Amino acid sequence: MSQSGDALVKLEGVYKHFPIKQGIFFKKEVGRVHAVDGVDLEVRRGETLGIVGESGCGKSTLARCITGLHPITKGRILFEGQDIGRSPGKAFRRDVQMIFQDPYGSLNPRRRVGSIIGDPFDIHGTASGAERKRRVQELMELVGLNPEHFNRFPAEFSGGQRQRIGVARALALKPKLIVCDEPVSALDVSIQAQVINLLKDLQDELGLTYIFIAHDLSVVRYVSNRVAVMYLGKIAEGAEGEELYERPRHPYTNALLSAASVADPDAAEKRERIVLIGDVPSPIKPPSGCRFHPRCPKAQETCVGEVPVLIARAGDPADHVTACHFPVEAGEHLAREQAAIEQLSTEPTLPSA
């Protein structure tokens, strides 16, 4: 994305491919999953960058690359100007934390909550004994848990409370960046709001920077300053939050936004819905040119052959970048074009009952 502000993390042409191996003795690489395929991204200090996209588009892999859990195949990840390389050091581990999607899977069921939250202190040797316990209880209070419960097991907490434990653990070392990988998608809606508000409050209080990954557009809109839309391992569009939601340029973003549910029934009735044809193509053999072209209502010859670059398109602010040869103009009706394509490409079907 564009260059401005104080960059905390910078991704330069990051690739993450997973080899697919076959054979028992002599494993042969028979293919690769292109999970993250050339991502340039910048996260500024103190902001929340939202990353949205369908399941399987590489969001979680990208998150794990940024936290150093997956060594990247190609490219560079700079944290405060330093390349983190293939095995990040202890300082990086302290400064970058992660909140996981599954509040049931991310806590060791055999350990007491106190030792789970206190783990970071042990690993980095920053506090022990009574000091450690005091800080664990402070953290529990900070995230809205009863500090008296430090002796309990994860199984004795609800989903929302468990996610708070995960948040407390992530906060223990006073990190600079927290990567939230779908932190609320496993929770009930009412609990989602609590956890999101907790994250927002903590950001204000502690000056944290977030990378917030989700597939729920309204959640991302609520928390993010800037939003990046991912499709099949690549960034399709990126912009400042409201700008992206009000004036989406990439046809994929348009389709995503049109699929999100709207609380107002009148507005819901009026708006047009773009229903994408087919499934997300396999990341093992991604389509040529623009990754979105097989499903795009605006696709043309160029889109099949040429990979669109992620730049600001005519009439957009410098911050609004789109990887599309034919970005959507204001007042354009994608759904109608889509309907036309569908009529041409599919057999006539019976009118719906």
Added chain:
Amino acid sequence: MSLTDLEADASLPAAEEVAAAGPIQGRSPWQLAWARLRRDKAAMISLAIIVLLIVMALIAPLISKWIGYAPAFGDRKLGITEDGLPVGLNGHHPLGTDRLGRDLLVRAVYGARISLIVGLVSTALATILGVVVGAMAGYFGGVIDTVLARFMDVTLSFPYLLFAIALAAAFGASTPLTVLVITFFSWASIGRIVRGQVISIKQREFVEAARSLGAGNIRIIFIDVIPNLLAPLIVLATMTIPVAIVFESTLSFLGAGIDPRTPSWGNMLSDATETYQVAWWTLVVPAAFLLITTLAFNILGDAVRDALDPRSERLFAAQKAGRKKKK
């Protein structure tokens, strides 16, 4: 009804604990499993039998003194009939004697020592070896995994009885050799299961979380992986003990295990092949000890698995049904 009432209703011991400890304390999965195990009657009887066996093995010299015969003493006066046959159950020899007039109860109790020592030691060694190799293979993967997993396959495909007999022929039958042989043929099946478990635990998010916090491999293996492995491991070990005991008896029976002069259940069974047609007790006594011991360990192992695995609600369901009937 408050939450504490509900808990008290669900399990009485828990209520006592709470009352004793004052504020509500989180009960560890182990405490919960123990509470569940305690409610299983078959398991408790098995446990009692095992404890009794251990006590008998420990006080074997006392039992020997009380009966009045040493394990290797052939009682020519009261232990053998005039025709030179073993005597049956009587006041002097509560479980009869064998063909040399040796007291079967005393020998069986001494045999329990051998069986339990061999069973427990070889299971312990096999478990340690299995965990180390299995955890390394599962955790590190790649080439290490390929090499170790193939090694386990090779071990498992050995014709173990042939191998054991050949070893005994080469080095002479002895207790340490028996332990080594049993260990060698037991660790691989434990290692395989551990490997599979470690592979699945390794992919859980809490391991990733630990790694993202900066925890090293050793810390992750000992703090995150092995504790989650303990439950299946305890079950596995409990189930391996009877197998090892039977293995020892088999080897001894074939003359490839414990020194034939040492009383052991396998040796006693081997001796009995010559006399069982005229003196059934020479066969039945060691066989009964062996059967009861292995059965007790197996039932206990099953119950431990039920108690440790919260998903198997079989036990609870049966008890709830029982409680309803009473009402």
